[in-house]
Amino acid sequence: MDLLFQHSQAQRILRQRNILAATSVALAGLALVMVFISMSRDREIVLQPVLRSPVTVSSAGVSRDYLEMITRDVVILTLDRSPQNLDYWMNAVLDITAPRVHGKIKADLLKIVDEQRGSSIAQFFTIQSMKLDPAGLHSEVSGDLTTIVGSKVVSKQPRTFRYDWEYSGLSLKLIGFGLVDKSQTKD
Template identity: 50%
Template sequence: MFADISHERQQTLLRQRNLFALTSAGLGIALVVATSLAATRDREVVLLPTVPRELTVSSAGVDADYLELVTRDTALVLLNRSPEGLDYWMGEILKLADPVSHGQLKADLVKIVAEQRGSDVTQAFVIRSMTVDPKGLTSEVTGTLKTFVGAQVIASDDRRFRFTWTYRGLRLALAGFAQLPIKDTSKEAR
């Protein structure tokens, strides 16, 4: 009787061992196939004519070069506008918006659109300098903001803007922007 119980127990253990061996062999084959597919994949690099160097994106954080390029493009889209393209302008900025800040950004942009719609006022911004802080996810842009009515320049002022960003996963998104006071360089020169 003990021999029957012992034999039955050995057969159960043998079946479990064989099942474990088959599962291990299957996983080993899957690992070899996945490794070979990963090793033979072509590397893809996205080339943009406006980017002078290769950029990489990682989950470790935002690279300063990447933040600078995104800030440059966002500032130019945000600060160059005319009444004819206001809907497109607002849509493009909202595509960059962080989902958490989307509502507040949209409210700010709707105010600007309401003020400018139906007028002949156009804005053009020329960037003079830019500073980026990849750790703090902020960037500042300084330049000249020209305001036109028709073809005539009615104002040309130095302005400074701060952009705040969020970085989740691999997506850099606009969290907010604000105009800052211009730094007085004449006091610093003394």
């Protein structure tokens, strides 16, 4: 009886050892697979050069910080131009435009390109203030619009521009922009 007990005890220990060995081999194999997957996957981190805080994008809507950063960059893109960069300028603006208004904005930009091509007129905008409406997806930017002919500054006028946005599928797209006529707005 003692021999029978020892034999059953040895069999039970042997079974436990085999289960432990099989589990160890399976976990080691899983660890190797995970290491291989993590080494073979491309990792991507989006870096913004000038940020006050981390930016997150949510399906719930556009954050005020994100709208401010996008507006700041788009203002510079849309209002700084010279005859030497007109094609790049137009294509860059169209890249950030919503597909549903692409044709209309392209027609407006082509008018500007036709007027300015071959001239020596350049312009740039200096931002002084910004009003943001993340809920209504609007931005108003005020500042000085400077026009240069050749190498001479011919005008420097305070102007306000309005940018209208569309937020769809975690993507903010431009649907319109233009000069704000102060005579039609209420202060």
